[in-house]
Amino acid sequence: MTNTAPPRSPGHQALLAAAREEFAERGYGGASIRDIAQRAAVSLAALYHYYGSKQELLHALLDEGMDVYDQVSVDLLGTVGDDPAERLEALVEALVRFRGGPRGSSQLELTEFRSLGPEQHAALRARQAVATNRFRDVIDAGVALGLFRTPEPDDARRTIIAACNAIAQWWRPDGAITLDTLIDRYSSLALTVVEYRPRRIRAART
Amino acid sequence: MTNTAPPRSPGHQALLAAAREEFAERGYGGASIRDIAQRAAVSLAALYHYYGSKQELLHALLDEGMDVYDQVSVDLLGTVGDDPAERLEALVEALVRFRGGPRGSSQLELTEFRSLGPEQHAALRARQAVATNRFRDVIDAGVALGLFRTPEPDDARRTIIAACNAIAQWWRPDGAITLDTLIDRYSSLALTVVEYRPRRIRAART
């Protein structure tokens, strides 16, 4: 597993960053491994020393993104209790942070799966399923408790995730909206989407 | 304007279909123009007779998609009255139908803008803005009338559109869910997202 022992040599990191940018700008098929090496100020042969192929580089990139996202998700879930609403907010925050992170990483995760080989594809699909299930579990729990009234929990989940994903497409860190603002808004939006109805709101807010 | 006089020669249509599939499967950069021609059962030189370059082919493809989407949107809006809720539902139906349409067309619209030249990029951006504005206008109207209570109409709009867009990624026409079902669900979801509160609710719910 590459994610248990993340490769953090300077060469690796420079290459991953360069690859992220190139892939994001031109797509996997359009990116040139030469340009990636040059962008990382690394010799072409050195790139092949680190990563055996273009696909492997893509996989490492996507995998590393997943590492980060998983880490943030787990960390944030650790700061909240059992309340599904709170947990959903934590997951939304993690996803917004991820999609608002280093340019490109995020879009790649969405579109360049097809460029992976079958094994790597399956591996990442599995990791993605884990991330999806974190949402599913929380939403299902909320529904089970009667806190989330949405009649279609699956569509609600997909909507929430899609909305967060889309952030990568339009939000810019140097724009008027801060990431924290975004987190607030999308947390709230997520609760709207699942049709959150808190219990005993009177007592709670007193 | 290519959209006023759509090129519907058999060669054009076969090439657009083939290009749609290839681009969808491999990405613009990864697709081979040779393979596209072969898939369309057209000679390579004939392809260049129709479309001057790979980029132009992509542009024609995306532009044609926009033609269809625009057409459906306008048609469906024509079937409803002034009620923003109805109009929003019409727009959602149009988008769901579009995203559920021919495989690929839809995803391309989302990711391969970068592969266009500056002019074509701008041209499609403009068309996309028109489509976005249809949603914006309807949502803003609903908010102005007090029918939509969402505090963040922009995020609501983005969420609705992102949710519909995502359909292209997971929904399959041969699956358990019909497109009509999807339209119902996402129309309802959209109203949830904008926090629709119909007037005279007292009478209705009594």
Next chain:
Amino acid sequence: MTNTAPPRSPGHQALLAAAREEFAERGYGGASIRDIAQRAAVSLAALYHYYGSKQELLHALLDEGMDVYDQVSVDLLGTVGDDPAERLEALVEALVRFRGGPRGSSQLELTEFRSLGPEQHAALRARQAVATNRFRDVIDAGVALGLFRTPEPDDARRTIIAACNAIAQWWRPDGAITLDTLIDRYSSLALTVVEYRPRRIRAART
């Protein structure tokens, strides 16, 4: 023989002019028959209606150049008497006028022979030999009469022709030097090269 009945239809002339320019700018191999047609404002198929191939077009071009050059040479020779010096001056004038004529025509004559097929190559070589022989005959006559003292009439001839040919490379009609000035200078130079020594110079100059 194309030179006895020169094809002077408007289409022909436009194509020859366009071809002259394209060939001159890009060389025969580098020129595109499409660009030539476009430059002549003639459809590609029309070009092929006039000239059966790229080579044929080149041949017609070179041949037409030869027509003009031959014509001028013969005309000018007709205006002078038997004196080899006068005749040499006439030939130089004809050649300078030709090399100073429509851009390109002239350079082509020098370099693009190789691009012709064997037959056309031979045909033009023969015409070129005729032109060369006009110089040879005049110089040999001058030498025989003791008017031209050059010990190497062949080299003298080549030098004179080369000098005139080179005019096409550096002289511009819109520059400071007029073509008539050039004719004077190169006539004189030619006489220098053949080491002209007029007879009875005493009487003449008295």
Next chain:
Amino acid sequence: MTNTAPPRSPGHQALLAAAREEFAERGYGGASIRDIAQRAAVSLAALYHYYGSKQELLHALLDEGMDVYDQVSVDLLGTVGDDPAERLEALVEALVRFRGGPRGSSQLELTEFRSLGPEQHAALRARQAVATNRFRDVIDAGVALGLFRTPEPDDARRTIIAACNAIAQWWRPDGAITLDTLIDRYSSLALTVVEYRPRRIRAART
């Protein structure tokens, strides 16, 4: 500067020779880079490893020709004294040797400038101007000293250079005339063209 550190790897040299021949036979536009590689017994990709483009290959070729010509010119000038006549003869010898050298190199220098990019074009133009100026300086010096009586030193210079250049077109090393003979003849011819009149001729001829 490529001329200070001439690339003399075997691959480079083989490619330059092959390119010289191909370009000479077919012209720059008509030559195929594949054929050049094949002629040099080098893989196509290796060619591109050495020279980034067809143009670059042409430039290297012309540049190398200039290197040789410059070298010979300077060397031969070093063997003579200050006498303009002697110096002119040295320059003529250098040019005749160059034009009589490896087939093609020479013709290319004359016609394929147009095929270079603007920068390379300018670079070679500059080198060519240096070579031209060597002639100009010597001829002007001869005129200033009253040794060369030509009334048009510029035309004389152009004529001498054109005559020597033309050698590449007709002279063959395996013909009846040796290069040394040619050198003698053209040196003499050059002095005729500048109308050389040695001082104290009476004493010398007595």
Next chain:
DNA sequence: GATGAATGAGGATTCATTCAT
């Protein structure tokens, strides 16, 4: 551990040319 040289396959595109209309 790192690299410059080398390569075969394939990239997009343009070529001169033909032919049905």
Next chain:
DNA sequence: GATGAATGAATCCTCATTCAT
């Protein structure tokens, strides 16, 4: 007589990758 459509071959060049050093 004139042309738009179509084509197979060839264009220059770049690709991801390997290997001797």
